[in-house]
Amino acid sequence: MLESLQGPADVKAMDRAQLEKLSQEIRNFLIEKVSKTGGHLGPNLGVVELTLAIHRTFDSPRDVILFDTGHQSYVHKIITGRARAFDGLRQRGGIAGYPNRAESEHDVIENSHASTALSWGDGISYGFSRTGQSERHVVVVVGDGALTGGMSWEALNNIAATESRNLVIVVNDNERSYSPTIGGLATYLSTLRVTRGYERFLDWGKEFLHKTPVVGTPIYETLHGMKKGIKDIVAPQGMFEDLGLKYMGPIDGHDIAALEKALQKAKEFGAPVLVHAITEKGRGHKPAVADEAEKFHAVGIVDPATGAPLAKSTTSWTKVFSEELVSLGRERKDIVAITAAMLGPTGLDKFESEFPDRTIDVGIAEQHAVTSAAGMAFAGLHPVVAVYSTFLNRAFDQLLLDVALHKAGVTFVLDRAGITGDDGPSHNGIWDLALTGIVPTLHVGAPRDESRLKEILREAVEIKGAPSLLRFPKGAVQKDIPAFERRDGIDVLYRGESADVLLVSVGAMAAIAVEAASMAYREGVGVTVIDPRWVKPLPAYLVTMAQRYKSVVVLEDGIKHGGIASSISEMFREAGLATPIHSIGIPLEFIEHSKRTEIMSDLGITAQNISRNIVEFNSTNSGTSMAEMQFPAHESADHKPLH
DSSP: OGGGOOSHHHHHTOOHHHHHHHHHHHHHHHHHHHHHHOBOOHHHHTTHHHHHHHHHHSOTTTSEEEEESGGGOHHHHIIIIIGGGGGGTTSTTSOOSSOOTTTOTTOOOOOOOTTOHHHHHHHHHHHHHHTTOTTOOEEEEEETTGGGSHHHHHHHHHHTTOOSOOEEEEEEEOSOOSOOOOSHHHHHHHHHHTOHHHHHHHHHHHHHHHTSTTTHHHHHHHHHHHHHHHHHHHOOOHHHHHHTOEEEEEEETTOHHHHHHHHHHHHHHOSOEEEEEEOOTTTTOHHHHHOTTTTTSSBOSBOTTTOOBOSOOOOBHHHHHHHHHHHHHHHOTTEEEEESSOTTTTTHHHHHHHOGGGEEEOOSOHHHHHHHHHHHHHTTOEEEEEEEHHHHGGGHHIIIIIIITTTOOOEEEEESOBOOOTTOTTTOBOSHHHHHTTOTTOEEEOOOSHHHHHHHHHHHHTOOSSOEEEEOOSSBOOOOOOOSEEETTEEEEEOOSSSSEEEEEOGGGHHHHHHHHHHHHHTTOOEEEEEOSEEESOOTHHHHHHTTSSEEEEEEEEESTTSHHHHHHHHHHHHTOOOOEEEEEEOSSOOOSOOHHHHHHHTTOSHHHHHHHHHHHHHHTTTSOHHHHOOTTOGGGGSOOOO
16 A cells, blocks of 8 residues: 555545555554664654544645654655655665655654754744634644653643644653543543533633622632543543643544544644544564563664664674763762663663662753753762763753853763764754853863773763763774873874874874874875864863974864864964964764765765875975974984884
């Protein structure tokens, strides 16, 4: 059936038997395709019937369907005619793992950060009501923890105060918080609550009783409380109706008929309605259901039958951090770990296993995590906040004014720094070096290998009167790159035969920097590679070292605009040093999904291209003679030639 599926109209024309068959086909299709490319498998297996019911009830793209978070949109992509493109899911030139406007008119939100869709829905529905588009509806699918984010509740607070909005909020509850309510009474009450006659009756009763002297208001409040209490026995709608939102459910999220009935009532209501659907994450795939921790939330390339990873196991940066933090936890009782709904992905699951009372998962609430950490530091603890680099963007104000301003001893650990690739522009961790560079009191470290990760983490948690941060990329940790020597905290990784270029390597760029230096040597250009380890504040000795070279090249995996090269340039200006500086890094643009290696190649960040650039940079700075560049302490003075 998938081969003939061209769009939502095809789904609308199907009968119940065809829909059941299609649901199974979609699950089999997802297991087959996502196992080959990697991606968010579990969440999408859980929303098959829910997505079908939404598309049968509403008319996309006239009616706008928003997903929060966007990784629940695979089924939506299939229904809107993109099934044939799934061989290229998250691949170069293929479809994205999140909604993407360039792919389809059915997609709206490209940002894949959670807890934003309700605000989008509020804005779009307001826009429709103001521009006379009263026939258009907005459907917001909220799930996979998105309601744990504070921004969702900020939006709900505003949505609840509105009237005459065609806005339907579908809560995809796949955490098994509540059991579905089964039976005629529950269905009757759900239907009753979104019937306009019922609303008019309540309004009449409220007005009549409030006009009754002395006993009217107490009677109304008693009756209303009883009504609400009776409903609470049947369904957990209290918190939403306290906000002023109409609530329907809970509804079996795998019963298309029940979902359609509820969605149709919500569609006709003419004001914001919340539909609560209970779904099973990973449904229909035994390995996913058996995965208690993640339900196959996100998988790499796996065996479609067993779910076992097919890629060779390697030691990741995350694993090294995870194990070292556990060691630190055993040594220091003041260390606590904090994350935002990512215990496993950030490696804090091991710390939580050994120190459950010292591990806090705040849900998708990075702002709260950071300010809470400032409070913990004030109370004498040393919090370690572990998040993906891209998600620190969400808590910048808290980092700046709650942590840094108060000189709080908090350590931030940023996983997935630099280019991550597959998940697209909103997941690349290329902003952190520029953002953190403008935060006073903050110390920023960038380890180049496993040993430096352990070393810098230990140095970071020793900093008490200021915040500290370290960052590392996604994937396998590279082999240790030993230093020839350490000068005032700066590691010398490769010594050039002549004082032509000083190559400053930031963090995990060290291996490619050393390789590029050796290539430049064969072209007759002497390149000395150094790793400052801590890039904020920059080591003062960097100015002394730079005086010996014709030019300085900075290699970093963050945006060049406001990055480490910019900081070094400012440092040189303040010191009165005129040595030219060249920057090799990430351009200031949003980078579409592709493999990390492909993106780095596109950007020219390969050893061969870097070497070629260095040779060209050197030729443009050849006005200074070598005689002028020789110093008694020149790097090549005390070692044999390198080959």
